[in-house]
Amino acid sequence: MGTNQLYKGSLSTIILKLLGEKGRMYGYQITQEVKAISEGEYVITEGALYPMLHKLEAQGLLTVEIEMTGNRMRKYYSITNNGKKEVVDRMTEMESFIRNMQSLLNPKIELA
Amino acid sequence: MTERKLTEEEIELIYDFCYERNVSEYEIQAELVDHLASAIEENWKENPEISFFDNLFEIYRQFGTDGFQTLTKSKKRAFQKQYNYLFLKFLGSFFQLPRIIFTFAFSFFLFAIIRHFDAREPVMFSIQGFSLALYLWYILFYFPRRLTIKVKKEQQFLFVNYINTLKSLSSLLITCSINTVNIGFRHFKVPNTVWFDFSLSFTVVMLFIVGYAFMFYMPKLMKQHFTKQFPQFVKS
Numbered sequence: 001m002g003t004n005q006l007y008k009g010s011l012s013t014i015i016l017k018l019l020g021e022k023g024r025m026y027g028y029q030i031t032q033e034v035k036a037i038s039e040g041e042y043v044i045t046e047g048a049l050y051p052m053l054h055k056l057e058a059q060g061l062l063t064v065e066i067e068m069t070g071n072r073m074r075k076y077y078s079i080t081n082n083g084k085k086e087v088v089d090r091m092t093e094m095e096s097f098i099r100n101m102q103s104l105l106n107p108k109i110e111l112a
Numbered sequence: 113m114t115e116r117k118l119t120e121e122e123i124e125l126i127y128d129f130c131y132e133r134n135v136s137e138y139e140i141q142a143e144l145v146d147h148l149a150s151a152i153e154e155n156w157k158e159n160p161e162i163s164f165f166d167n168l169f170e171i172y173r174q175f176g177t178d179g180f181q182t183l184t185k186s187k188k189r190a191f192q193k194q195y196n197y198l199f200l201k202f203l204g205s206f207f208q209l210p211r212i213i214f215t216f217a218f219s220f221f222l223f224a225i226i227r228h229f230d231a232r233e234p235v236m237f238s239i240q241g242f243s244l245a246l247y248l249w250y251i252l253f254y255f256p257r258r259l260t261i262k263v264k265k266e267q268q269f270l271f272v273n274y275i276n277t278l279k280s281l282s283s284l285l286i287t288c289s290i291n292t293v294n295i296g297f298r299h300f301k302v303p304n305t306v307w308f309d310f311s312l313s314f315t316v317v318m319l320f321i322v323g324y325a326f327m328f329y330m331p332k333l334m335k336q337h338f339t340k341q342f343p344q345f346v347k348s
Contacts, residue, residue, distance in 0.1 A: 027143060028150035046147065047176050051186030058190035058197075066142070066341050071120050072149055073142040 007042050011052050013090045016061060016079060020087045024065065024078035027053065053077055061086050116156040118149050122164055129168065135180050137270045138342075140187045144180060148172070191270050195330065202329055206321050215317060222313035232302060232309065236293050239316060243323075247286045250327055255279060259331040261338055262347035269345075271338040275331045282326040289319055 007014070018033060019025060025033065030053075031044045056062045061083035065076045079087070118126075126145045135141050151171045155162060162170075172179065206215045226232050261272050296302065339346050 026146065026150075028147045028154075032154075045176070046174060047178075047182050050143070050147075050183045051190075054187050054190035058194040060194075064341075068344075069146075071118070072123050072146050074146050075143045 008048075010094070011044065011048060012056060013087075013094060015049075015052060015056065016083055016087045016090065019062065019077060019079040020084060024076040026074050026076050030077075056083070115153070116160055117153060118164075123149060125164075126168065129172075130180065133180050135184055136268045137184075137188075137273070138267045138345075139191075139270045140180075140184055143187075144183070188270065191274070195274060195334065198333065199325055199330055202325050203321065215321070218317045219310065219314040222316060223310045226309050226313060227306070232304075232312070233297050236297065236312075236316075240290055240293055243286060244290065247282070250282075251279075255327075255331075259335060261335055263345045264347050267345070269338065269342070271334050275334055278326050278330050282323060285319070285323055285326060 014034060015030065018030060022033065027046075027049060031046070031049060034042055034044050053062065057064060057077070061080060062077045063080050065078070067074055067076065123145065126148050127141055129148075130141045130144050135144060148168065148171055151174075152164070152167045155167050155170070175183070205211050222235070226235050229235075259275065261269070261275065263269065263272070302308070
């Protein structure tokens with residue numbers, strides 16, 4: 001199983017967190033930023049990124065602006081106030097998940 | 113050495129490339145073209161010798177076996193979901209203050225007329241005539257002048273397609289309502305009870321609210337969103 005599989009369920013959280021920190025970004029920029037932050041460990045595929053961006057936009061967690069950049073149109077995504085609240089909730093969930101996984105996979109062995 | 117950038121012609125070729133792969137709506141095309149163009153220019157930084165088409169096909173391969181299909185479907189689904197939600201939110205507002213007063217006041221008003229004059233049939237046929245006249249005015253004058261989005265370029269847009277779908281749905285709503293009233297009153301014995309009359313009045317008011325949402329509220333809202341997102345395409 002590739003490492004990407006482990007990240008799969010967290011894609012929306014990663015996108016929301018990234019947009020919360022960096023401000024507005026466009027699709028390709030998100031893929032490159034995630035690749036750079038994870039030092040090439042996690043590569044978001046186009047087939048996963050755009051459906052997720054569209055879903056988050058439909059849920060009102062992201063908003064879009066369309067601008068001309070050079071000779072082409074560019075769609076920028078930014079986080080809404082609802083999105084910011086969602087990030088806080090998801091980060092709490094994520095921290096709790098990581099703690100639980102650590103407990104499950106690295107059980108403390110107590111010596112009698 | 114200066115970085116190689118895509119020319120206007122090459123951008124047009126990418127639009128054609130998307131169109132040939134069944135991406136016909138501009139909202140989806142524009143996002144895809146920017147993604148492909150950014151990736152092509154990034155590849156050229158490392159490998160400036162690679163041709164435009166080899167570069168394009170290499171990036172297209174990264175979209176997987178079904179190409180742009182997943183992306184196209186997801187965008188259409190998300191777009192519909194977004195506007196269905198706004199539609200339902202609008203309908204829901206008629207069951208919350210202050211609009212709930214309007215919903216029940218009109219229902220009671222209609223109910224009072226029907227009961228007072230014992231005139232279910234004349235009232236229903238008058239409403240039918242009024243709806244038909246309103247619908248003709250809408251189709252012949254209001255929709256073409258106020259709600260049609262005139263675009264500068266021969267191009268398909270999700271917004272335009274959805275507005276046209278709403279127009280078709282309003283036709284369906286009017287036809288079904290008129291036929292139901294005709295069949296109901298001509299072929300069935302309509303019960304003369306308080307509950308039936310109130311249900312009838314309430315249904316009529318609800319149909320008018322749904323009709324208003326299909327015919328005026330949603331197309332207007334979508335036209336506003338379209339104008340805000342794509343002002344360069346709006347023909348004045």
